[in-house]
Amino acid sequence: MGKIEWAMWANEQALASGLILLTGGIVGVAGQFRDWQFAAYAVAAGVFVCLLEYPRGKRNKGTSVERTGQYCFTVCVKSFGPLTRNYYVRAFIHAGICVPGGFMLATILGCVCLGIASLIYLAAAIRGEHWEPILPRKDSARKPVADSINRPPQNPPPRPPAEMRRKRAEDLEGAAYVNPIPVTANE
């Protein structure tokens, strides 16, 4: 089935769940539903999940595509170290967060979706995946230039024809070039 990184799908699912939880919470609070306290919780929980899941992790193989403007979120999430790097922790965090959403109709969809995301993260963690931040590459791609750039050519064109350029026996010093290997006549 190919090398599937479950964490990539878990991330999409968790981000969607965060948005659904947030929307359900807003509806519950704005409509002043009966258990609106759970809805208020869902708003906060939804925002938290969205902030946590917005920065995409780096893929093991292949190019990682960043979400727009995710760099500052990457820095924040990175600063929590092993808490955000490890997917077991994320799976349990999401499982914990989703539970209060199950007590109210408006937020129950977000709860179930987040629960599913938690299960996918668990699968990712069991397979040994972990979250790596996508950081901008340092600019070391340019090859270092050789030192000869400081010594420009001594005899630029236009040049006289080859016969005139050849070294003359009487005037070895006046020639335009130097033999790198000493030349000796064939004996």
Next chain:
Amino acid sequence: MGNWIINHGLTYFILVVWMAINTFLFVWFYFLYDLGDRFIYTRHILGSALSWARAPAAVLNFNCMLILLPVCRNLLSLIRGSFMCCGRTIRKQLDKNISFHKLVAYMIALMTAVHIIAHLVNAERYYNSRHGDYDELSTALSNLGDTANTTYLNPIRSLSTTPILLVFTSIAGLTGVVITLALILMITSSMEVIRRSYFEVFWFTHHLFIVFFAGLVFHGAGRIVRGQTATDPPHDPKHCDDEVDEWGMEENCPIPQFAGGFPQTWMWVIGPMVLYVCERLLRFVRYLQSIVIRPSKVLELQLMKNGFKMDVGQYVFLNCPSISQLEWHPFTMTSAPEEDFFSVHIRSAGDWTQKLIISKEKQMSVDGPFGTASEDVFDYEVAMLVGAGIGVTPFASVLKSIWYKSKESNPKLSTRKIYFYWLCRETHAFEWFADLLQVLEREMEERGMGDFLTYKLFLTGWDQSQATHVMVHADKDTDVITGLKQKTNYGRPNWDKEFEQVRAENPTSVVGTFLCGPAALASVLAKKCVKYTDVDPRKTKFYFNQENF
């Protein structure tokens, strides 16, 4: 502006018609429930949330009907074939089927959100009404149905039923939750990141659509949205709504009766569901048919199948049960219809292709062929074919077929001139295609048709050592890389110059531009086609066609 209309007009017209139907359905059903007399009492409890729930439901019915149609690829191929008479522009729309599928899916997602939010409000209001939080009329309406000979309006029948319990004990609620979950899982696994890198996750999860449609058909079976029914004598809400205590006792105000609407979703979706089942059956039948593999070079598979007929540039889906029972992968055919076998060239691009290349046992199944834009090449007087990297494969089929057709002087060939642009990063991909070009080059010269095909090769990934090698051999007659008379160019093509040249050499023609390559190049070429098309119908016109898988 005129150029834009020629190239994109019909697409946007179809989209406008689709949006118009959506808007009409939304508005019509909104006012049906907002103004209809049958729902006066229902609205008294629910307010406008009733209409806000029913209007998206109608739009959802329409779009769930549409969504299965663009993915019946055998059906689309059939329609495409039947439209051979009716013009390229109509057939081009069928190539955008997946884009339309996605658009309809976005609409379904949006309408589902509105529908759910409105029903959340409805559930809450029904609950409150049951508990007497609203006025006397509301409470009386909610109490209806507790005794014999009365029908209920409020689906919350007991004081202990919370909105959550209502959802999980009613057909509508239960199916609603299940199909929404299926929809969300389908959407998250269809995001481009997942689709491009982990296709199997997308493909297998997408089969949740079976759960979606099953639940959708039963979603209305509980008839939970209730309206007033006729009684004898009739109960007019406008007169009787302030005499709640007199209901049943006064002559003109009998106890009002209610019933739920007849479930209609199945009427919308049954047709496309049947069509899709036929589509999958056809794919399965093809899977069972046997094919013969001719021995040939490692990367090329030559296959024969009874009754198999193809057209240029079509593609097939291949399945190799010994590698994976469930995976079907698309490959463009590189043979011409005039040959008695069909061939595909397979490049190692992932684990399936890799295993296929090295495995000795190649028992295979084939589904297809499916049509794409290249079939239209012969209709254009002048064709510009652009293939990037492995995207050259459909054009191998085209060039071979052109060769056969011109040898037979086939009258169906309207093409007088072909410009072929091959963009490639590395040289080692050239070999099999270079062989083909060499053969064509030689044969065309022999028949004095040197002008028919102009081809330009662009090596976009050259480095210093290659450039030096070429400089040293610059005087030779044939190109050092390909052995062809036509020299290889380095770097990317300057499209403005190329289009200028084509326009200058063909001042009154209709030119079809065909691309098989990356999306970035597609948008560049599409813009150039619009830019260089003349609104004057006597002058050159460029039409852009893109292959996509």
